Amino acid sequence: MTLTSLVAWGEQLEQTRIGAALAESIYAFPIIEGIHLIGLSVAIGLLFVTDLRLAGWILKRVPATAVLRQLRPWVLGGFAVILISGSLLFMAEASALIASPAFAFKLVFILLAGINAAVFEFVSARRPGALDAVERLPAGVRFGGLASLGLWSLVIICGRLIPYLPNWT
């Protein structure tokens, strides 16, 4: 599939009833962007808190398991908001986003952050005693936290750079 056909698919998406309604409304687009930012602040912000705890930089007196367990519902709830609002924003300007390298890199970093989360969840955190230490957690867990922090920061940086960087062509 070439970039041209992807952009054409994006244009079709923009012409659907939802895509056109969002693009034409004066208020809908900025309101959904605002919701996207709030969801981002809650989900990724609290994920940063979790990552910094895993790295051993903050909340050292709070067990890592407690931080993971207590913040998970809020992080997941925030991600649901990001996913819904992000999909709507995509529908409103799909062709421009597909043509943007910053958007492509954003998706790549989201994928890498997802892989990192899966490795943490199913490998690092399942090792016996992995999250039991009070202050300094094992290297694999600390690395997972810092990798998550770095990758999600890159997702935000790429997202904000979309209007500033030139297109692929």
Next chain:
Amino acid sequence: MTVDAVLSAIENSAIAHAISKSNHLVAASLQVVHVLGFITLLAALVLVSLRLLRWTFNDQSLADISRDANRLLAVGLTLVIASGLLMFVATPQLYFYKPAFELKMLMFVGAVLLQFTLLRRLSSSDARQWVVRTVVAVSLFAWFGIGFAGRMIGFT
């Protein structure tokens, strides 16, 4: 000196010229720092708010949570103020007369005052739960409103 004259003086300052005449990626970097700062700040606020409301970390002391949250809040606040000031200085006329910007600044001043007066006190006292709920709700409403108003600036 009129407001226009002040804005004009700011726009013609050396620092404003340095930013506005530099590569557009400088402005983009300021936007990136502004968003990252806002996310850090809001994460700290949401963390403390959840604990104040007793929705999370009920087994941990409020002091243990708020100590590090306040550090995060300071980092976030520094980043948003520094990057925000530089963005404003570069193009003050663009921002100053926009209703969304005025609303954002009003809510920002209110939210910061609330943070450093009532919320700080709540973090170190046994206030009644309805008072805590009201203050936390007003604070979060203001900070979320700041985010919304910030996004609206580009559309108004």
